[in-house]
Amino acid sequence: MCLAFPGKIISINGQQATADFDGVQKDINIGLVPDIKKGEYVIVHAGFAVQQLTKQDAWEVLKEYEKGNKII
Amino acid sequence: MKKEIKLSEDLIKKIHNVANEIGRDIVIMEVCGTHTQTVSRSGIRKLMPKNVRLLTGPGCPVCVTAQEDIDAVIHLAKAGIPIATYGDMLRVPGFFGSLEQVRAQGAKVFSVYSVEEALALKKDYPELVFFGLGFDTTTPMTAMALKKGLTVYSTHKLFLPAMDALLSMGEIKIDGFLSPGHVSAIVGIKPYEHMNVAQVITGFETQDVLVGIYMLICQIRDGRREVENEYVRLVKQKGNPVALKMIADTFEIGDGNWRGFGIIPNSGLEVKNPKLNAKIKYKDILSKVDYSKSKKPTGCRCGEVIRGLIMPEQCPMFGKICTPEKPYGPCMVSDEGGCNTEYRYN
Amino acid sequence: MKKEKLETIELDHGGGGQKSSELISAIRNIISDKGKWKNQMDDGATLKVGNQYLVFTTDAYIVDPIFFPGGDIGKISVCGTINDLAMMGAIPQGLSLSMVIEEGFSVKDLLKISQSIQKASREAGVPIVTGDTKVLPKGKIDKIEITTAGVGLAKKIISNSGAEIGDVIITSGDLGEHTVALLSSRFNYKTKIISDSKTLNKEMQLIAKFVHSAKDPTRGGLAANIIEIAEKSKVKIVLKEELLPYKKETLAIAGLLGIDVLSFASEGRFIAAVSEKDAKKVLQILRKFNLEAKIIGKVEKGRGVFLKTVLGSLRPIEMPRGKLVPRIC
Numbered sequence: 001m002c003l004a005f006p007g008k009i010i011s012i013n014g015q016q017a018t019a020d021f022d023g024v025q026k027d028i029n030i031g032l033v034p035d036i037k038k039g040e041y042v043i044v045h046a047g048f049a050v051q052q053l054t055k056q057d058a059w060e061v062l063k064e065y066e067k068g069n070k071i072i
Numbered sequence: 073m074k075k076e077i078k079l080s081e082d083l084i085k086k087i088h089n090v091a092n093e094i095g096r097d098i099v100i101m102e103v104c105g106t107h108t109q110t111v112s113r114s115g116i117r118k119l120m121p122k123n124v125r126l127l128t129g130p131g132c133p134v135c136v137t138a139q140e141d142i143d144a145v146i147h148l149a150k151a152g153i154p155i156a157t158y159g160d161m162l163r164v165p166g167f168f169g170s171l172e173q174v175r176a177q178g179a180k181v182f183s184v185y186s187v188e189e190a191l192a193l194k195k196d197y198p199e200l201v202f203f204g205l206g207f208d209t210t211t212p213m214t215a216m217a218l219k220k221g222l223t224v225y226s227t228h229k230l231f232l233p234a235m236d237a238l239l240s241m242g243e244i245k246i247d248g249f250l251s252p253g254h255v256s257a258i259v260g261i262k263p264y265e266h267m268n269v270a271q272v273i274t275g276f277e278t279q280d281v282l283v284g285i286y287m288l289i290c291q292i293r294d295g296r297r298e299v300e301n302e303y304v305r306l307v308k309q310k311g312n313p314v315a316l317k318m319i320a321d322t323f324e325i326g327d328g329n330w331r332g333f334g335i336i337p338n339s340g341l342e343v344k345n346p347k348l349n350a351k352i353k354y355k356d357i358l359s360k361v362d363y364s365k366s367k368k369p370t371g372c373r374c375g376e377v378i379r380g381l382i383m384p385e386q387c388p389m390f391g392k393i394c395t396p397e398k399p400y401g402p403c404m405v406s407d408e409g410g411c412n413t414e415y416r417y418n
Numbered sequence: 419m420k421k422e423k424l425e426t427i428e429l430d431h432g433g434g435g436q437k438s439s440e441l442i443s444a445i446r447n448i449i450s451d452k453g454k455w456k457n458q459m460d461d462g463a464t465l466k467v468g469n470q471y472l473v474f475t476t477d478a479y480i481v482d483p484i485f486f487p488g489g490d491i492g493k494i495s496v497c498g499t500i501n502d503l504a505m506m507g508a509i510p511q512g513l514s515l516s517m518v519i520e521e522g523f524s525v526k527d528l529l530k531i532s533q534s535i536q537k538a539s540r541e542a543g544v545p546i547v548t549g550d551t552k553v554l555p556k557g558k559i560d561k562i563e564i565t566t567a568g569v570g571l572a573k574k575i576i577s578n579s580g581a582e583i584g585d586v587i588i589t590s591g592d593l594g595e596h597t598v599a600l601l602s603s604r605f606n607y608k609t610k611i612i613s614d615s616k617t618l619n620k621e622m623q624l625i626a627k628f629v630h631s632a633k634d635p636t637r638g639g640l641a642a643n644i645i646e647i648a649e650k651s652k653v654k655i656v657l658k659e660e661l662l663p664y665k666k667e668t669l670a671i672a673g674l675l676g677i678d679v680l681s682f683a684s685e686g687r688f689i690a691a692v693s694e695k696d697a698k699k700v701l702q703i704l705r706k707f708n709l710e711a712k713i714i715g716k717v718e719k720g721r722g723v724f725l726k727t728v729l730g731s732l733r734p735i736e737m738p739r740g741k742l743v744p745r746i747c
Contacts, residue, residue, distance in 0.1 A: 003673075003745055004254055004276075005670065005673045021670040021673075022666040022667055022669065022670040023666060023667040023670065024602070024607050024609045024667050025607065025609070026605075026608070026674070027606065029188060029213075029216070031216055031314075032212055032216075032312060032314050033314070043254070044674070045210065046158070046185065046187070046213055046746040047185060047213070048186070048213050048216075050209060050212070050254065050257055051258075051306050051307075053305050055305060056304045056305045057279070058275065058277065058302065059279060059283075061302055062083070062283045073660060073728075076728070077729075105747060106747075113733065114728070115727040115733055119730075119731060133747055134747060158746045158747075159743035159745050160746060160747050162743060172429075173428070176429070177426070183743055185675065185744045206746065206747070210746060210747075278729065396736075397739060407676070407745060407747075408747050416736045417733050
């Protein structure tokens with residue numbers, strides 16, 4: 001129920017940051033992820049970064065799952 | 073792209089194999105409207121095994137907004153209070169019309185993409201009220217804006233109590249949940265553990281949903297009732313503590329008024345600061361609203377669709393009186409509503 | 419079903435969706451004489467003169483912002499009307515230009531707009547031959563409105579209803595970039611994508627004899643326009659998801675705002691139904707103008723417009739509804 005899009009932080013200015021979304025750049029509010037660093041990825045909802053995005057995509061998760069590794 | 077397609081095809085085969093092993097009919101609820109969208113848009117629904125039923129749940133904030141709340145905000149707008157709202161709410165019909173219609177009649181209703189726009193509008197319109205809508209993912213933004221002095225009419229809700237309500241009401245037997253990925257990004261994993269039902273916290277790309285469904289039906293086959301996480305790249309064990317603190321600082325938990333469910337205790341978020349709480353600030357206007365009309369049954373069966381009791385086609389208005397062009401109820405207005413998705417993709 | 423009595427015009431009535439059609443029908447019920455002209459609700463009306471057809475079309479242009487990356491209101495007012503003529507197979511002969519301007523509008527801006535109009539007209543080889551201007555008091559109109567009308571001559575009319583079973587659907591290039599330019603201006607996104615507005619009469623003239631049906635996907639985007647071709651031609655059209663002609667930036671803006679990319683408008687692209695056997699020739703010609711021209715789907719027996727998803731299932735493509743509003747859910 002939450003339209004959100006992944007973006008890469010390319011510059012930070014206090015509580016604002018510029019994020020790049022597949023070649024589209026927008027200023028977003030990073031107040032909810034204050035420790036985020038330049039070059040890291042976030043999910044953006046309604047103009048705000050809600051959480052840091054790390055690398056594991058669905059197929060990697062499936063691979064680990066089938067190996068029997070518990071995913072946390 | 074070709075590799076993706078092969079992986080997807082293989083996984084769909086695996087899903088069919090596990091479903092075969094299960095044998096009996098099972099019901100999986102995709103609680104989140106965005107999951108329903110992915111399932112329909114990508115064609116997953118049509119490729120599922122016959123004994124696996126994917127049901128839409130109440131994860132559509134527009135759909136579960138009580139008619140009384142819509143009618144209240146419309147009255148504020150009619151009384152000359154400038155209203156800022158997310159675009160999603162513009163066309164939802166209350167008993168007295170929609171915000172879009174009220175705007176056409178001269179009321180000041182602004183559609184915003186982010187609360188920051190609402191804060192900017194407040195400089196020109198100091199009386200502005202923000203129509204706060206959304207679950208745990210959207211509430212932190214409103215919380216931040218409250219800290220900056222935005223006045224809010226809150227219909228924000230905590231999502232997990234609705235999942236509890238579905239389970240305890242027991243109207244339909246739910247074998248497992250595809251749990252909401254973005255709500256979980258905020259609340260983490262622990263809050264789900266008491267539910268004693270199979271669930272997989274799932275992301276929103278096509279491959280996420282396929283992997284999530286696969287992990288879920290494996291649980292169902294094995295008789296496990298665990299909280300698993302497919303959306304590893306976003307959902308951390310502790311969620312987002314900064315966001316959770318922000319919500320706790322600015323909101324208090326009370327009864328939530330859910331369309332279709334009625335009151336769910338401890339699911340509603342009310343603005344703590346009385347000076348910024350539109351329900352208190354504009355008590356005079358709001359006390360004059362005739363809510364008896366809001367409660368009158370309008371023939372819309374959204375409530376039952378949200379609870380998974382009926383399929384949209386079973387509502388007598390579906391597709392005839394109620395269409396995305398001329399929606400009667402919120403399930404048809406919202407792009408995430410079960411009725412809207414069913415009408416458009418099937 | 420009891421139809422509500424319409425009392426006031428709503429924004430949706432101008433959106434190009436079902437409500438727009440209802441409004442136009444209501445007006446046409448009153449203004450219904452056509453004389454010797456034919457108008458099958460295509461982009462323009464036609465009049466047979468000797469062994470040719472006179473084609474006549476008009477459009478009103480209001481855009482916010484009036485200056486956007488890749489163009490301005492002047493440019494699109496010329497491109498839009500020239501393209502409507504071109505889509506019907508007509509060679510545009512001349513345009514009329516009327517401007518309604520708000521008191522206080524910047525003269526510098528007006529001259530800039532006029533220069534854009536001249537540039538587009540010259541590039542297409544279509545002169546502006548007559549016009550009118552009016553000024554309204556401040557507040558009575560939002561900045562500027564431009565209406566252009568155009569006449570063209572065609573030996574054969576290309577109609578929206580000409581798509582044939584077995585045809586392929588070709589696009590002259592990537593779509594939706596005009597809307598991207600407007601949205602990025604309005605919502606403060608930075609992107610290298612600029613409006614795709616351009617005149618299409620030159621390329622259309624080179625391929626007209628191969629084209630069964632063509633439309634420029636302006637208001638309503640690919641969705642509305644492909645549905646119109648399918649409905650009027652009484653055929654089924656299937657587009658392939660992995661061939662959808664959108665750049666990643668276009669998809670990103672659509673995803674960020676929660677607006678369906680299939681409804682994004684282009685002001686300098688067209689989609690056409692051509693025989694499969696002619697497709698290679700047509701693409702060769704079109705790629706001289708735009709390397710992104712490609713096949714995106716095909717025409718089959720049946721009804722409806724569908725997208726074949728990456729997973730292989732068919733899902734219906736829906737008619738966009740009214741004004742594009744960003745969502746958060």
